[in-house]
Amino acid sequence: MIAAPAILPPTVTVEAMSEMEVEEYRQKREITVEGRDVPKPVKSFADVRFPDYVLQEVMKAGFVEPTAIQAQGWPMALKGRDLIGIAETGSGKTLAYLLPAIVHVNAQPILAPGDGPIVLVLAPTRELAVQIQQEAAKFGASSRIKNTCIYGGVPKGPQVRDLQKGVEIVIATPGRLIDMLDSHHTNLRRVTYLVLDEADRMLDMGFEPQIRKIVSQIRPDRQTLYWSATWPKEVEQLARQFLYNPYKVIIGSADLKANHAIRQHVDIVSESQKYNKLVKLLEDIMDGSRILIFMDTKKGCDQITRQLRMDGWPALSIHGDKSQAERDWVLSEFKAGKSPIMTATDVAARGLDVKDVKYVINYDFPGSLEDYVHRIGRTGRAGAKGTAYTFFTAANARFAKELIAILKEAGQKVSPELAAMGRGAPPPPSGHGGFRVRDRDRDRDRDRDRDRGKGYGGSRPWN
Numbered sequence: 001m002i003a004a005p006a007i008l009p010p011t012v013t014v015e016a017m018s019e020m021e022v023e024e025y026r027q028k029r030e031i032t033v034e035g036r037d038v039p040k041p042v043k044s045f046a047d048v049r050f051p052d053y054v055l056q057e058v059m060k061a062g063f064v065e066p067t068a069i070q071a072q073g074w075p076m077a078l079k080g081r082d083l084i085g086i087a088e089t090g091s092g093k094t095l096a097y098l099l100p101a102i103v104h105v106n107a108q109p110i111l112a113p114g115d116g117p118i119v120l121v122l123a124p125t126r127e128l129a130v131q132i133q134q135e136a137a138k139f140g141a142s143s144r145i146k147n148t149c150i151y152g153g154v155p156k157g158p159q160v161r162d163l164q165k166g167v168e169i170v171i172a173t174p175g176r177l178i179d180m181l182d183s184h185h186t187n188l189r190r191v192t193y194l195v196l197d198e199a200d201r202m203l204d205m206g207f208e209p210q211i212r213k214i215v216s217q218i219r220p221d222r223q224t225l226y227w228s229a230t231w232p233k234e235v236e237q238l239a240r241q242f243l244y245n246p247y248k249v250i251i252g253s254a255d256l257k258a259n260h261a262i263r264q265h266v267d268i269v270s271e272s273q274k275y276n277k278l279v280k281l282l283e284d285i286m287d288g289s290r291i292l293i294f295m296d297t298k299k300g301c302d303q304i305t306r307q308l309r310m311d312g313w314p315a316l317s318i319h320g321d322k323s324q325a326e327r328d329w330v331l332s333e334f335k336a337g338k339s340p341i342m343t344a345t346d347v348a349a350r351g352l353d354v355k356d357v358k359y360v361i362n363y364d365f366p367g368s369l370e371d372y373v374h375r376i377g378r379t380g381r382a383g384a385k386g387t388a389y390t391f392f393t394a395a396n397a398r399f400a401k402e403l404i405a406i407l408k409e410a411g412q413k414v415s416p417e418l419a420a421m422g423r424g425a426p427p428p429p430s431g432h433g434g435f436r437v438r439d440r441d442r443d444r445d446r447d448r449d450r451d452r453g454k455g456y457g458g459s460r461p462w463n
């Protein structure tokens with residue numbers, strides 16, 4: 001009789017997956033692939049050939065299974081080929097490129113004095129760069145890979161010292177990295193693994209010349225991983241110039257789609273009603289959970305935040321005119337839940353990985369439906385449920401049709417007012433809509449005003 005083996009072989013191996021199973025899996029997880037010789041996806045962590053020291057960190061983090069982008073992106077990246085990934089922040093894309101990066105670094109000769117990094121990750125904003133670094137530090141710890149984050153708005157000294165000590169992974173925003181290159185604090189001669197994260201946003205922010213300058217200093221036989229949430233022409237053109245024989249993996253349907261775990265409410269309002277509606281809404285939902293409020297302009301952000309604070313709401317704001325120290329502080333207060341309301345502009349908020357944002361409020365409707373989907377995507381992350389409230393004015397009418405399509409696709413209610421705007425009808429004169437404006441709210445307002453001994457709201461310029 002043959003003794004049973006001490007370790008059972010895995011029941012499902014990647015090789016054993018039939019083409020049909022692969023197809024089914026990709027369909028289920030909304031993975032679309034392009035390119036030659038695309039490897040099969042990995043359904044579980046055990047299926048991917050990461051070294052134990054990498055897997056241990058994943059297990060420690062308590063992750064149950066690879067996200068869609070990881071399931072398909074890991075085997076692609078581990079082949080050493082170039083990769084285009086169309087996936088959003090929140091999809092697990094950071095680890096999709098970082099874990100293969102760690103394997104890549106460990107396969108290279110160790111750094112010699114004067115060597116620059118082996119892995120370079122370019123990111124559009126300081127916030128995103130810092131978040132990437134945190135993941136790199138966490139998941140690279142067991143392999144003793146050193147990393148540093150290079151971004152503007154802070155003193156160069158500590159960054160220069162890190163670079164001079166030698167780091168395998170550099171995560172950088174383009175401007176400050178060029179500073180460091182121009183002043184010879186680092187070089188890109190050893191970079192063999194290049195990541196461009198949120199390429200669409202980097203182009204939006206006007207970083208194309210800097211990106212070109214940086215990439216021109218990196219050896220052409222590098223492996224390049226190019227990430228974007230969207231795929232407009234400019235992003236595609238740059239990919240064509242930077243990548244060789246890439247795989248392409250798209251997560252989610254090609255049509256713009258919102259995360260179905262997010263409840264979406266749209267309220268037709270007039271500009272002058274917004275502040276009072278916001279306060280009503282906050283009264284309704286405020287339970288100490290994190291609330292992220294989007295505004296169009298930095299000025300608007302400051303104004304509304306000041307007003308909210310005057311009215312007793314724990315709000316702070318983050319936008320591009322704030323110093324790095326202030327942005328870091330605001331973000332940490334928000335993350336720690338000390339200031340559970342944060343107002344933000346798109347650029348500042350893009351890519352933020354803040355866990356447990358329960359509500360997103362679009363105080364101003366964004367300039368595109370893509371931004372709308374991004375914004376509300378700050379909630380409902382990693383399997384959690386979230387809710388998005390959106391103020392929609394007559395000035396936003398041109399977005400009504402597309403917005404309705406997004407709401408319908410996600411199984412959300414479309415109010416008759418919004419539907420009418422989608423058909424080209426003018427909006428109701430004074431915003432008859434409303435999330436849940438109930439008599440109870442009004443009664444409560446009156447009670448509270450009495451308690452506070454002031455005519456609450458009476459002094460507000462928005463009234």
Ligand code: AMP
Pocket residue numbers: 063064065066067070088089090091092093094095353382
């Ligand atoms: P990202 O899209 O990279 O910003 O990741 C969003 C969040 O998901 C981060 O906090 C990650 O740590 C987390 N995450 C990454 N991979 C997984 C996974 N396989 N399972 C659960 N959470 C994950």
